[in-house]
Amino acid sequence: MTDSVSNPRFPRIYCVGAAVLLLAVTLFVSGCVGNNSHEERRTISVIGSTTVLPVGQAGADAYMDIHRYDEILVSGGGSGGGIKAVGEGTADIGMASRDISANEKQQYPTLVEHIVAVDGIALIVHPSNPVTTLTMDEVKAIYKGEITNWKDLGGNDRSIVPVGRDSASGTREFFYEVVMHKEEFVRTQQELNSNGAVKQTVAQTPDAIGYVGLGYLDTTVATVTINVNGKPVVPTIENIKDASYPIARGLNMYTQGQPSGLVKDYLDFLMSADGQRIVAEQGFVPVK
Amino acid sequence: MKAHSSSLSNPAGISRQKKESVITGIWLATALVAVITIILILGFLLKEGLPALLEIGLREFLFEEIWTPTSVVPSYGILSLIVGTLLVTFGAMVIAVPLGIGSAIFIAEIAPRSVREAIKPAIELLAGIPSVVYGFFGLVVLTNWLRITFDLSSGATWLAGSIILGIMALPTIVSVSEDAITSVPQEYRAASLALGATRWQTITGVIIPAALSGITAAVILGMGRAIGETMAVLMVTGNAAVIPDPIWNILSPVRTLTATLGIEMGEVAIGSTHYHALFAVALVLLLIALIINLSATVILGRIRDAQMGTGKPPLLSHEVRGKVKTACSWLAFALPAVILAVISGPGGALLFIGAIGAYLFIKRIISPKITEKIAFGLITAATGLVLFTLFVIIFDIVSNGLPAITWEFLTEGPRDLGRSGGIFPAIVGTIYLVIGAIAIALPIGVGAAIYLNEYTIEGKLTKIIRTGNDLLNGTPSIVFGLFGFAFLVIFVGLGVSLLAGQITLALMVLPTIIRTSEEALKSVPDSLRHGSLALGATRWQTISRVVLPAAAPGILTGTILSIGRAAGETAPLLFTAVVFSKRFLPDSVFEPVMALPYHLFILATNVPGAETQKYGTALVLLVLVTGIYAVAVLMRRHAQKTVRW
Numbered sequence: 001m002t003d004s005v006s007n008p009r010f011p012r013i014y015c016v017g018a019a020v021l022l023l024a025v026t027l028f029v030s031g032c033v034g035n036n037s038h039e040e041r042r043t044i045s046v047i048g049s050t051t052v053l054p055v056g057q058a059g060a061d062a063y064m065d066i067h068r069y070d071e072i073l074v075s076g077g078g079s080g081g082g083i084k085a086v087g088e089g090t091a092d093i094g095m096a097s098r099d100i101s102a103n104e105k106q107q108y109p110t111l112v113e114h115i116v117a118v119d120g121i122a123l124i125v126h127p128s129n130p131v132t133t134l135t136m137d138e139v140k141a142i143y144k145g146e147i148t149n150w151k152d153l154g155g156n157d158r159s160i161v162p163v164g165r166d167s168a169s170g171t172r173e174f175f176y177e178v179v180m181h182k183e184e185f186v187r188t189q190q191e192l193n194s195n196g197a198v199k200q201t202v203a204q205t206p207d208a209i210g211y212v213g214l215g216y217l218d219t220t221v222a223t224v225t226i227n228v229n230g231k232p233v234v235p236t237i238e239n240i241k242d243a244s245y246p247i248a249r250g251l252n253m254y255t256q257g258q259p260s261g262l263v264k265d266y267l268d269f270l271m272s273a274d275g276q277r278i279v280a281e282q283g284f285v286p287v288k
Numbered sequence: 289m290k291a292h293s294s295s296l297s298n299p300a301g302i303s304r305q306k307k308e309s310v311i312t313g314i315w316l317a318t319a320l321v322a323v324i325t326i327i328l329i330l331g332f333l334l335k336e337g338l339p340a341l342l343e344i345g346l347r348e349f350l351f352e353e354i355w356t357p358t359s360v361v362p363s364y365g366i367l368s369l370i371v372g373t374l375l376v377t378f379g380a381m382v383i384a385v386p387l388g389i390g391s392a393i394f395i396a397e398i399a400p401r402s403v404r405e406a407i408k409p410a411i412e413l414l415a416g417i418p419s420v421v422y423g424f425f426g427l428v429v430l431t432n433w434l435r436i437t438f439d440l441s442s443g444a445t446w447l448a449g450s451i452i453l454g455i456m457a458l459p460t461i462v463s464v465s466e467d468a469i470t471s472v473p474q475e476y477r478a479a480s481l482a483l484g485a486t487r488w489q490t491i492t493g494v495i496i497p498a499a500l501s502g503i504t505a506a507v508i509l510g511m512g513r514a515i516g517e518t519m520a521v522l523m524v525t526g527n528a529a530v531i532p533d534p535i536w537n538i539l540s541p542v543r544t545l546t547a548t549l550g551i552e553m554g555e556v557a558i559g560s561t562h563y564h565a566l567f568a569v570a571l572v573l574l575l576i577a578l579i580i581n582l583s584a585t586v587i588l589g590r591i592r593d594a595q596m597g598t599g600k601p602p603l604l605s606h607e608v609r610g611k612v613k614t615a616c617s618w619l620a621f622a623l624p625a626v627i628l629a630v631i632s633g634p635g636g637a638l639l640f641i642g643a644i645g646a647y648l649f650i651k652r653i654i655s656p657k658i659t660e661k662i663a664f665g666l667i668t669a670a671t672g673l674v675l676f677t678l679f680v681i682i683f684d685i686v687s688n689g690l691p692a693i694t695w696e697f698l699t700e701g702p703r704d705l706g707r708s709g710g711i712f713p714a715i716v717g718t719i720y721l722v723i724g725a726i727a728i729a730l731p732i733g734v735g736a737a738i739y740l741n742e743y744t745i746e747g748k749l750t751k752i753i754r755t756g757n758d759l760l761n762g763t764p765s766i767v768f769g770l771f772g773f774a775f776l777v778i779f780v781g782l783g784v785s786l787l788a789g790q791i792t793l794a795l796m797v798l799p800t801i802i803r804t805s806e807e808a809l810k811s812v813p814d815s816l817r818h819g820s821l822a823l824g825a826t827r828w829q830t831i832s833r834v835v836l837p838a839a840a841p842g843i844l845t846g847t848i849l850s851i852g853r854a855a856g857e858t859a860p861l862l863f864t865a866v867v868f869s870k871r872f873l874p875d876s877v878f879e880p881v882m883a884l885p886y887h888l889f890i891l892a893t894n895v896p897g898a899e900t901q902k903y904g905t906a907l908v909l910l911v912l913v914t915g916i917y918a919v920a921v922l923m924r925r926h927a928q929k930t931v932r933w
Contacts, residue, residue, distance in 0.1 A: 078554020
């Protein structure tokens with residue numbers, strides 16, 4: 001046995017070291033930022049759908065830039081989580097990319113709905129795919145597994161890889177109702193948990209087709225034009241506004257009763273001209 | 289407590305005894321934390337899952353293949369999910385076990401000291417890469433590579449999931465097996481070599497059998513990591529709820545139980561059948577983990593008994609065991625052959641069978657010296673492959689992340705959804721979360737290990753505690769997330785807060801700390817304890833002054849693994865602690881925080897046009913974890929240099 005084992009200072013060195021490190025981090029942190037004023041600090045939390053999150057967050061940022069002592073905490077967690085949080089009172093606003101379900105309505109009867117934006121859902125394919133126009137029936141047939149090869153749609157002789165959202169997504173629920181008319185998706189459909197993941201998959205899979213919100217369209221994927229009664233319609237803000245593009249739904253914020261205080265100020269801001277400009281900047285369709 | 293009573297010179301026997309029993313009580317309490325937690329988790333899952341089971345029917349739930357919970361006529365069969373989970377985990381183990389044990393042997397037995405000092409922390413670093421980063425890397429790089437290599441229509445497959453999970457399980461397996469191998473006494477090696485065995489014969493015949501219980505523990509820990517992984521898996525397996533056809537088709541998409549929870553839990557309407565069904569899914573997931581862990585515990589116990597020679601008859605008689613061994617080796621053959629046949633046609637399989645045949649033929653005619661050379665070559669290659677993987681992932685993150693790193697990025701809050709501005713609050717939030725989690729878990733974990741190893745003999749109670757700990761260890765992180773949300777956030781009323789996140793993370797890393805601390809305590813020779821006790825020290829004095837310092841390096845290893853895990857986890861934080869953005873740093877532990885992994889997850893999946901920031905965040909997270917690791921590795925090295933017995 002060497003002296004270090006019998007030396008009781010041995011573990012203490014580490015304890016002291018850890019304590020000093022902790023202290024240093026804390027001091028560094030508080031010194032750097034310093035919450036210098038606590039006067040009139042109002043805080044609300046906004047929880048829910050990750051689809052609505054960009055609008056909620058960008059709106060909160062812009063609002064907080066004007067009102068320095070108000071804090072709006074925005075986080076994801078999903079539509080169900082958002083509605084539950086506001087219903088149970090653990091959040092002030094719940095975001096949802098779907099309408100409140102009958103079950104939830106019954107559980108939380110006092111929730112009030114605010115539609116802050118509209119989201120068009122675009123069908124996307126790989127940029128190399130020669131197929132660029134589809135009818136709603138063809139889209140449905142692809143996702144039902146009735147059309148399985150691109151050659152049946154005038155494309156290459158390659159099997160189609162349908163990419164969709166997970167079975168609890170508000171986006172998928174909407175797609176299921178409006179495009180699928182509540183008929184079943186093909187079981188080999190790939191299911192991903194976010195718009196970003198769907199876009200990423202389609203961008204690197206030449207035979208894939210997927211659906212995402214308008215904010216996710218860029219040059220890495222090609223947008224499919226929907227053929228409505230022989231007239232090709234591109235998913236643009238104008239076409240969604242005049243309802244000529246068939247796949248669009250509202251993005252909701254729920255509050256417990258009529259809003260007041262910071263909740264009201266924030267929602268008013270979102271619905272103002274400035275707020276709706278932010279909605280457009282995030283790639284969604286303004287409601288006003 | 290009187291100040292004098294801690295001094296050795298105090299002769300007051302009664303107060304000493306009292307103090308000892310208080311200390312024993314404290315350690316018993318810490319040892320029971322894991323058991324209580326797992327009971328709470330199980331009870332809670334049962335409570336929330338039962339309504340769905342009653343409505344759907346257990347048989348239909350478990351043995352029906354179709355999972356379409358949101359259809360007009362919903363179907364809640366999870367057979368395909370169970371099969372997917374088992375297949376992906378199995379595939380991950382096929383990849384990670386040989387590579388991991390090979391690397392452990394290389395580090396412990398073959399590599400020169402300087403190489404070893406460099407490789408060990410490098411592989412531990414692999415554990416610090418957050419699962420979101422693995423998932424993103426898998427989605428962007430791996431699935432694409434698989435798609436092109438095998439000319440598939442999509443690379444999101446069982447194979448992709450198994451590769452990612454295999455890589456994620458590697459550092460655990462390497463680290464823990466290496467500790468087990470290193471702790472085999474030098475005399476064994478010397479004796480074997482003196483008898484004329486080659487180094488390879490010594491390794492396979494003496495060292496591996498002696499370290500078997502530790503290696504088995506390593507594999508269990510690795511398996512626990514693989515089966516419970518959520519974020520990475522759901523990004524690379526395609527998530528189609530189908531059973532591969534044929535069942536060994538590793539190029540088919542699959543969906544795991546964890547992925548189902550990870551992607552559906554957030555959006556589900558609370559209180560619906562679907563919601564309860566998801567808790568039932570979590571219950572099934574937990575039960576599968578339970579079965580694997582319990583059977584592993586039984587196996588471990590058998591091995592230990594066999595080594596100790598307790599006189600109990602072995603589970604299998606000698607002949608049966610021989611037959612099982614033969615069957616296993618045939619399986620070990622046939623499996624890769626079938627897999628190769630699926631991937632590359634019959635040619636690949638024939639080549640493989642030919643290679644094995646050639647190996648068996650050559651083995652008969654070549655000397656042990658050459659066998660050793662070949663074996664060492666293969667082991668070195670395995671280690672090389674692990675390091676190469678590490679290099680590829682880190683190169684990808686660093687080269688893409690470096691352009692984002694500016695002073696502004698490191699010191700400011702995010703703007704424009706994280707597309708500009710910085711990540712300072714997320715850095716601080718992550719540090720707070722990890723420090724809090726370790727501060728809670730370390731004393732409890734070490735206390736439990738002390739109780740198990742120092743204060744009690746093996747009995748019913750220790751068995752319960754150990755089982756509880758094993759089960760907690762196998763509990764997937766997403767289940768901790770669900771539990772943390774329902775218990776801490778709602779029931780205890782902490783709200784979405786720093787504290788709720790710290791406790792959730794602490795519970796998650798607790799079993800790792802207990803297990804590694806116990807191994808460390810076990811490796812301290814009894815002669816040290818006897819010496820101290822003989823000098824008149826109390827039990828606690830012996831433990832605090834003699835045993836703990838000697839076990840510090842091993843405890844640190846466990847802590848390092850835990851820090852890596854806590855810093856990189858997303859799933860347990862989703863509903864318990866994090867917000868996407870926060871202007872002020874938290875004033876108290878009851879406020880929510882930003883965290884790097886969650887920030888990265890949102891940037892990667894929900895914010896278009898944040899390419900650079902995404903990689904920048906990943907890089908900062910990586911550097912942060914590396915920094916923590918570096919401190920811990922230095923501390924451990926210091927301890928290893930100063931402690932000798």
